[in-house]
Amino acid sequence: MTARTLETAGIATVIIGSALDIVTHCRVPRFLFTDLPLGNSLGRPFDREMQYHTVETGLALIESVDGPCVVISDLRWSDDDSWKLNYMKIDDSNREELRRMGEENRRRRKQQKAQGLRRS
Amino acid sequence: MRETIRYMERTRLFYEAQGFDRSYQWAHFDDIPFHRPDKPLSESTVAIVTTAISDDDRETPMISRTARSIPIERVPERFFTDDLSWDKVTTHTDDRGSYFPLEPLIALQDSGVIGRLSPRYHFIPTEYSQRQTIDSDAPRICEACIEDEVDVAILVPL
Numbered sequence: 001m002t003a004r005t006l007e008t009a010g011i012a013t014v015i016i017g018s019a020l021d022i023v024t025h026c027r028v029p030r031f032l033f034t035d036l037p038l039g040n041s042l043g044r045p046f047d048r049e050m051q052y053h054t055v056e057t058g059l060a061l062i063e064s065v066d067g068p069c070v071v072i073s074d075l076r077w078s079d080d081d082s083w084k085l086n087y088m089k090i091d092d093s094n095r096e097e098l099r100r101m102g103e104e105n106r107r108r109r110k111q112q113k114a115q116g117l118r119r120s
Numbered sequence: 121m122r123e124t125i126r127y128m129e130r131t132r133l134f135y136e137a138q139g140f141d142r143s144y145q146w147a148h149f150d151d152i153p154f155h156r157p158d159k160p161l162s163e164s165t166v167a168i169v170t171t172a173i174s175d176d177d178r179e180t181p182m183i184s185r186t187a188r189s190i191p192i193e194r195v196p197e198r199f200f201t202d203d204l205s206w207d208k209v210t211t212h213t214d215d216r217g218s219y220f221p222l223e224p225l226i227a228l229q230d231s232g233v234i235g236r237l238s239p240r241y242h243f244i245p246t247e248y249s250q251r252q253t254i255d256s257d258a259p260r261i262c263e264a265c266i267e268d269e270v271d272v273a274i275l276v277p278l
Contacts, residue, residue: 002169002244005258006273007153011167011265015275016221019127026147029154035124039206039278045215048223055224055274059234062272063161068152072121077210084125086209088134095137102138117183 003028016058017041024070032058034073037083043075050075147250157271159235164271166229167238169261170220171246171277172199172213185245187257189264192241195222204246204278219278238268246277 003013007029014030017023018041023031034041034054043050054073061071077083090098132143157164173185178200199220201213217223222241228234242261247253265273 001147001250001253002258002261003273003275004149004153005254005262006265007155009262009266010155010158011262011270011273012155012157013273013275015277017275017277019277020124021126021128022146025128027149027152029152033124035122037207037210038127039201039204039208039213040211040218041276041278042218042221042224045212045218048217051217051221052224052227055221056228056233058274059161059166059228059272062157062164066156068154081122083207083210084123087125087127087207088130089209090133090137098134098137099139102135102140105138105140112181112183117181 001026012062014058014061016054020070020072027068029068030058030061030065031070032061032073033070034075036075036077038087040077044077144248159271161234161272162232163235165236165238165269166225166234166272166274167265167268167270168221168225168241169244169273169275170199170241171204171244172201172219173243173245175200178202182245185243185247187245187260188243189240189261190243192222192237192239195220195241201278206278213278219276221274221276225274235271238265238270240264240268242273 003015006013015023015028016032018034018036018038020033042054128146174196175198182203225237229237244257244261
């Protein structure tokens with residue numbers, strides 16, 4: 001949404017991110033998708049070559065495309081894609097914990113509301 | 121293309137497992153704004169937009185965080201990312217370079233690929249309320265970018 005606001009104001013934008021479905025659902029001007037874990041969209045930690053390459057590729061879109069685009073980077077986190085199972089995984093080992101987290105979340109929101117802190 | 125993670129579905133199921141019965145409605149728009157740059161990248165001022173906050177602000181509750189523009193000299197060695205939704209099982213955020221493009225942009229400035237790095241970088245909170253983002257946070261960042269004569273912005277959400 002921020003990219004859309006900037007673009008409308010005449011500032012060319014590129015998003016570099018790793019949530020393909022979320023960003024394409026929103027519809028943004030330029031998106032470089034890196035199939036990497038959330039939190040490391042530019043590249044593996046301490047892998048400067050990968051990180052620099054990603055930034056250069058993203059910036060290149062500013063001049064090279066004539067309209068909205070989604071570019072899929074060919075970078076890989078590892079040869080094995082099993083890491084993709086990790087994020088927000090739900091199984092018998094954490095169902096009860098998640099239920100408790102939900103209760104705590106609702107309790108905290110109620111408390112914040114009582115303190116006058118609100119989502120708008 | 122290899123199968124990518126379906127974050128929208130994962131998020132829905134995750135919050136259902138926590139007992140929330142109303143799914144988050146992800147932002148969607150019919151149109152896509154697009155601006156062709158007025159000048160080459162080599163003459164452009166480039167700004168960074170991040171969703172990570174500096175460690176100084178870690179005590180601010182998520183619900184109270186608002187967009188901020190911070191001098192680039194004050195980029196922290198380490199951002200506070202603990203309460204953001206990144207993949208904490210697979211990886212870590214100990215390396216700022218994995219999500220904040222400061223060093224590559226400095227190198228690209230030095231080599232003349234970009235004109236200059238903007239004097240400020242910008243924090244935008246990961247906000248549940250789309251209205252807050254559209255009506256308040258994004259315009260605030262936009263105003264700051266205009267003040268800094270930014271031509272290009274790189275946004276890297278965590």
